[in-house]
Amino acid sequence: MTLQSAKNTDKIPEPTLRRLPWYLSCAKLMGEKGEKFVSSTQISRQINIDASQIAKDLSYVDITGRTRVGYEIERLVQVLEDFLGFTNLHRAYLFGVGSLGGALLGDSGLAHFGLKIVGAFDIKPELLGTSINGIPIYHTDEFEARMRTERVNIGVLTVPISIAQEITDKMVAGGIKAVWNFTPFRIRVPEHIVVQNTSLYAHLAVMFNRLNEMNT
Numbered sequence: 763m764t765l766q767s768a769k770n771t772d773k774i775p776e777p778t779l780r781r782l783p784w785y786l787s788c789a790k791l792m793g794e795k796g797e798k799f800v801s802s803t804q805i806s807r808q809i810n811i812d813a814s815q816i817a818k819d820l821s822y823v824d825i826t827g828r829t830r831v832g833y834e835i836e837r838l839v840q841v842l843e844d845f846l847g848f849t850n851l852h853r854a855y856l857f858g859v860g861s862l863g864g865a866l867l868g869d870s871g872l873a874h875f876g877l878k879i880v881g882a883f884d885i886k887p888e889l890l891g892t893s894i895n896g897i898p899i900y901h902t903d904e905f906e907a908r909m910r911t912e913r914v915n916i917g918v919l920t921v922p923i924s925i926a927q928e929i930t931d932k933m934v935a936g937g938i939k940a941v942w943n944f945t946p947f948r949i950r951v952p953e954h955i956v957v958q959n960t961s962l963y964a965h966l967a968v969m970f971n972r973l974n975e976m977n978t
């Protein structure tokens with residue numbers, strides 16, 4: 763008997779997509795410890811998410827668990843990495859090499875999650891012609907020309923808020939298909955462009971709120 767044999771073909775919900783990387787990290791860690799199988803109950807204990815929720819989430823990916831033993835770790839890791847798009851590197855450009863943009867360029871972890879930043883753009887003369895973590899920095903005016911020769915479809919936006927829309931428009935006109943927006947500005951894009959807004963501060967607000975709840 764299998765834990766679940768039929769793959770769920772419904773559109774995958776966003777919360778599920780956000781939880782899958784947690785399962786991946788957990789499975790990897792257990793694999794490194796020499797385990798061969800992992801059950802949803804074991805994952806549940808590690809990351810404090812309901813086991814039935816984990817089994818439901820995993821029904822969206824092409825993996826079948828076995829009663830009592832669970833999922834084969836090696837296969838689970840491979841299937842999740844493929845499903846999440848972490849195995850084929852997505853090429854990206856970054857705009858705005860300031861304190862946040864510079865830190866992102868320095869983060870080799872992004873490549874492990876499938877994002878390879880192949881170039882960055884800024885306007886500060888002292889940055890041009892230099893590189894961070896092997897990633898070259900060019901003048902923003904060079905973007906269109908570079909887009910014609912490099913296959914890049916993601917733009918990471920870390921410019922000042924005042925020019926967030928202007929740079930987004932430039933990216934889209936140049937052929938960028940998805941924008942990872944770190945600015946607090948709600949950028950407007952045509953329908954076929956994917957936007958992911960990310961804010962560290964939003965998580966901070968959740969933490970403060972929970973902290974207050976705990977201490978009242």
Ligand SMILES: NC(=O)c1ccc[n+]([C@@H]2O[C@H](COP(=O)([O-])OP(=O)(O)OC[C@H]3O[C@@H](n4cnc5c(N)ncnc54)[C@H](O)[C@@H]3O)[C@@H](O)[C@H]2O)c1
Nearest residue numbers: 858859860861862884902920921922923944945960961962
């Ligand atoms: N999402 C988050 O959690 C988070 C965290 C920190 C900062 N931010 C946002 O990220 C953005 C950058 O913040 P920061 O602290 O790194 O600012 P910063 O001032 O250190 O960096 C901005 C960089 O953009 C460059 N720039 C200016 N005009 C440009 C252009 N036309 N083309 C390319 N680059 C240009 C500047 O020269 C500078 O290097 C801001 O919008 C900020 O609000 C978001």
